[in-house]
Amino acid sequence: MLEIKNLHARSEDREILRGINLSVGAGEVHAIMGPNGSGKSTLAHVLAGREDYEVTEGEILYEGKDLLGMEIEERAAEGVFLAYQYPVEISGVSNKYFLKAALNAIRKYHGHPLVSRAEFVELLKENIKLLGMDKNMMDRSVNEGFSGGEKKRNEILQMAMLQPKLAILDETDSGLDIDALKVVADGVNSLRSPERAIIVVTHYQRLLDYIVPDYVHVLAEGKIVRSGDKSLALELEDKGYAFLQTDSEPATAN
């Protein structure tokens, strides 16, 4: 589903991604780990299309299409979803209103009929239940006054509502206590499907106990230095990222 070839990207003054190669297939869960500043979040945002980052080299094929040539909203409509590490607040716009507008924007893009009120309410009810959220939160402004955990849950709720093909979770576990983590992980797991690919960006191995990955890649200094299966994550937890220095060699994933 996703082919990243020799991706180089910079922000303002420095190069952050220095030749990323990664392949992600439908139905797979890939974890991206690495020390601070390695470029994990940058990779997530470059996939989403954030304009602060300039891609200087390389290409990204999403379902065979040139992802880098697509606008942010186009990528979203084609099924790319980013669960933000720091979701923004949007005052005066209710969660309900925003979700419906997003859903319809995507439907409109595909020439599908817009979602009816009844359909939307049903869909929302189901997913709120799935994530153990309070339905009153839907009338509040997007992320306004939400705790860290509630914000992360809201991201997964949106994912459940928009049903993306490629979901990228950017440090979804940061700031979550164990219980919140479990709820979020359950939500993500329920969205696993043979048609869907999930990339989980995380610092810590802990999340991966709940969202068990098929592949783990370690990003360091803008490159993937090591790839493996879920046991790699356990190894990292045990030894830390430093052990990779001795053992490093730019590798292509898969």
Add this chain to the structure above:
Amino acid sequence: MPSENALLEEFAQREYQHGFVTDIEADAIAPGLSEDVVRLISGKKNEPEWLLQWRLKAYRHWLTMEEPKWHNVKYPAIDYQESIYYSAPKQQVKLNSLDEVNPRLLETYEKLGIPLEEQKALAGVAVDAVFDSVSITTTYREALEKHGVIFGPFSEAVHRYPELVKKYLGSVIPYSDNFFAALNSAVFSDGSFCYIPKGVRCPLELSTYFRINAQNTGQFERTLIIAEEGSYVSYLEGCTAPKRDENQLHAAVVELVAMEDAQIKYSTVQNWYPGDANGKGGIYNFVTKRGACRGDNSKISWTQVETGSAITWKYPSVILQGDNSVGEFYSVAVTANHQQADTGSKMIHIGKNTKSTIISKGISAGVGQNNYRGQVKVMKGATNARNFSQCDSLLIGDRCGAHTFPYIEVRNSTAKVEHEASTSKVGEDQIYYLRQRGLPTEDAVNMIVNGFCKEVYDVLPMEFAVEARKLLSVSLEGSVG
């Protein structure tokens, strides 16, 4: 005094410069302002002597006044002798079809969902006989008359209800109040007169659309609304369609009087021609609006959505005379491209237990400059006064400006006055987030802006609220990216 022929020629030439087809009537007067012009205007309307005298007193007073300079908006000096102060309605330029109208204007009408016939009327296209606006107006007036509600042109009220007009004209805004009020008082063209009798809750929302010749009232509109004891009226002024006018200065005066237990709700949507993308042309909207809560327990609410005009300069205010009276001001003011606004409200607390609320939302884009200027004054005898003011500014892009000038004067120690202000930028982050959920940039900005304005939209009459959202998105087109 030049011959009639010479005058007509001069007028014809002036119109030609703008490329329109002219339709000349014998009713033209030369540009310029003098006592003769004031007499002429009054004469054309067959006004009673007392009104002519009032105009003349205003004119003479105006001559002694100096144009105020404390505002935070810039504009080239106005030559008061250059305007034409009287223009017979028939003089309005008539185009032959919509094809002759600026396509951008038509595009805007389409976006605002204005029906074709209305588009013609607004653009100055000769309207088909089939579209009978007069019959619509008649039905409306009949419904009102059943309840004893008077609603019609000011010029008509002068003849039909002179006692009422005489009693209240200038009672809230005397001609000496300010430079533009004096000018208006001298040369006002026409406007609305509205009277709600005791205990009557006006059954319909009064809309200026239903007033005869709504679009021809000209630059110096004069409106007077009187709500007797226990009455209620909701009045809607303006329309969302952009209107062009040859005359640049629009100095209207609106006076509201609310007696005991009465309520007046006055809503405005203003979208006058804002000037082109380079800041040329555009209307100066210099308005004096004030409501007097004369009776106990009375309430006056001003709600405005100002998206047009090159310069908007107005402070709809409320004088809280009656005990327990309430004043409210809800505003959204947009300055995009080169527009400027200096707007806000004054709440003067005089009676006991009076309450006022000011919610002002300013949106700046392009190189627009938005100023909030508010005054909350609590007089010595105003025991237990309460005020809450919130002025929020939203900046779109990095070349616009938002400025706040709050004035708070409290002379009674039992008063509670709260002022909150916030300035925010439409965050790149917010737009990114919304785009990542599938919303194109324009939609994202509109969503954020409408969310910002929600508090004001919530108090707008429903039809205006729907129009206001559309209007804001049209006004902000091209402001991002």
